[in-house]
Amino acid sequence: MTINIPNSLTLGRILLTPLFVIFLLKNLLSFALLVFTIAAISDALDGLFARYFNQHTEFGAYLDPIADKLLLASAFVSLAILKIVPGWLTVIVISRDILILLGVTIFAMTDINFDVRPSIASKCTTVAQLSTVFLVLLNPKLPHFYMIQWSLYWLTAGLTIISGLHYIYIGMNIIQDVSENNQSQK
Numbered sequence: 001m002t003i004n005i006p007n008s009l010t011l012g013r014i015l016l017t018p019l020f021v022i023f024l025l026k027n028l029l030s031f032a033l034l035v036f037t038i039a040a041i042s043d044a045l046d047g048l049f050a051r052y053f054n055q056h057t058e059f060g061a062y063l064d065p066i067a068d069k070l071l072l073a074s075a076f077v078s079l080a081i082l083k084i085v086p087g088w089l090t091v092i093v094i095s096r097d098i099l100i101l102l103g104v105t106i107f108a109m110t111d112i113n114f115d116v117r118p119s120i121a122s123k124c125t126t127v128a129q130l131s132t133v134f135l136v137l138l139n140p141k142l143p144h145f146y147m148i149q150w151s152l153y154w155l156t157a158g159l160t161i162i163s164g165l166h167y168i169y170i171g172m173n174i175i176q177d178v179s180e181n182n183q184s185q186k
Contacts, residue, residue, distance in 0.1 A: 096164035
C-alpha cells in the first residue's frame with residue numbers, strides 16, 4: 001500500500017465524513033457546509049494529483065470511490081432524516097451505491113477481474129450529487145430557489161439512475177465475456 005498525496009487526501013475525506021455528519025445532526029449547517037466543501041475540494045485535488053503527477057495506485061483506485069460513496073451516502077441519509085432533501089432522492093442515491101457494491105462483491109466472489117474506473121456518467125453523477133448537497137447546505141435566499149432546488153433534485157436522480165443502468169450494462173458485458181471465454185476454453 002502506497003501512501004502518497006492523493007491517497008492521503010482520500011483518507012482525509014473519509015475522516016472528515018463523521019465530522020460532517022455530526023455538524024449536520026447538531027444543526028450546525030454552516031460548519032457542515034465548510035467540512036463538506038473541504039471534502040469535495042479534496043476529491044478534486046486527489047484526482048488532479050493522481051493524474052498530473054502520475055501518482056495512481058491500485059489502493060487509491062479502490063479507496064477513492066469508497067470515500068466518495070461514504071461521504072455522499074452519509075450526506076444524503078442525514079439530509080433525508082433532517083427532511084432537508086426528499087427521501088425518494090436518497091433512496092435512489094443509496095440504491096445505486098448498493099447496486100455497485102453488490103456487483104463488485106459478486107465479481108470478487110467469482111474471481112472475475114475488472115478495472116476500477118469511473119465512467120463519464122458516474123463522474124457526472126458525482127458532480128450532481130455533490131452540487132445537490134452543497135446547494136441545500138448553502139440554502140441561498142434567492143427568489144424561485146425552490147424551482148432551482150427541485151430541478152437539481154430531478155437532474156441528480158436522473159443522472160444517478162442513468163449511471164446505475166450504465167454500470168449494470170457494463171457488469172452484464174463483463175459476465176458475458178467471462179462466460180464466452182469459459183465456453184471457448186472447454
